[in-house]
Amino acid sequence: PQRGTALVWCNLLADGSVNPHSQREAKAVLQGGKTLLTFHLRTHSKQNPPPARYPRELNEFIPNYTRTGFEKHQLAPTLFASIAQLYALQVSTRSDEFVEGGFIHHADPDASTRSSSLIDLSTELRQAIHAALKPLLETWCGQPLEPTYVYGIRSYHHNAVLKMHRDRLDTHIISAIINVAQQVNQDWPLCIEDNGYRRHQLLLQPGDMVFYEGGRLLHGRPQPLDGQDYANIFCHFKPVRYAPCRWRDPNHAQVACN
Secondary structure, eight states: OOTTOOOOOOSBOTTSSBOGGGOOOOOOOOSSOOOOOOOOOOSOOSSSSOOOSSOSOGGGGSOOOSSSSEEEEEOOHHHHHHHHHHHHHHGGGOEEOOOGGGSEEESSTTOOSOSEEEEOOOHHHHHHHHHHHHHHHHHHHTSOEEEEEEEEEEEEETTEEEEEEOOOTTTOSEEEEEEEEEEESSOOOEEEEOTTSOEEEEOOOTTEEEEEOTTTSOEEEOSOOOEEEEEEEEEEEEETTOOOOOBOSTTOOBOOOO
16 A cells, blocks of 8 residues: 555445455554545445434534543542532432433333432532632643533432433533542442543542543443442533534534534
8 A cells, every 4th residue: 555545445246245355454564654544435225214424423523622531630628528518418308310311210120219319509619619620620621611510419329320421512511520429339430431432430439530521422330330329510611612513404514513
C-alpha cells in the first residue's frame, strides 16, 4: 500500500454468499505507523426496515473534551460532611423515586418495591455543590462551564440495576458523581466506556467522586446491587459554547456539535 491509494473489493458474491477471494490480513507494522480509513457499502439490506445509514447515537457526536473521558477525585471534606449529615438525618424519610425510561429497575421484574429513592437538597446545598465542582471540572475539561442540574441524593436499593446509557444531550455534558454512603455486601462498580469505547469498572468510596463526559460516554451499573443501599449525587454542567447536535434532514445527514 502507498499513501493516497485505495484498495477496493467485494466481500460477497452476487448471490449474497461470501466471496472466498476476499480473505485478507494485515501484517505487523515493522517501523513507523500507518493510518487508514475503512469504508463499507451495501447495495441493499435483508433487514426490514434496513439499519440506519448512521448507526451511532447523536450523543456520540458530542466532542470529547478530555483524553480519556473520566477521572476519579475526592470531594472537599467540609462539603462532604454537610452532605453526609443531611443524608444521615433524612435517610428514614426519603421518598420512592420513579425514573422515566426504565433506566433504573429491579433485577427481579416481579419485585413490588422501588429500585431507588431520593432525598431532596436545599437550594443552598445545590449551589454549594455546583460552586465547588465548577472550577475543578473547568480545569479538567478545559472549558468554561454553565451549571445545569444537581439531583438530590439518590439511594439505590437491593437488586437495583442502572442500565447502560448516555446522559441528556442538551444539558448533561460534563458531569460528576459523588459517592455519599453505601451498605453493600459486594462492591458495586460503575461501568463506563472511555473516549475510545474501551470499558472500565470504577469503584467509589464515600467522599470519592468521578468526573466524566456524561452526554458522550456510555455508563451504568448493570450488575444488580448486592446490599442494602448505595447513595450518590449527580451534578451536571455544559460548556458555555456548547450546542447540541440535531438531525438536519430526514435522510439523517448530520450536523456537527459546536
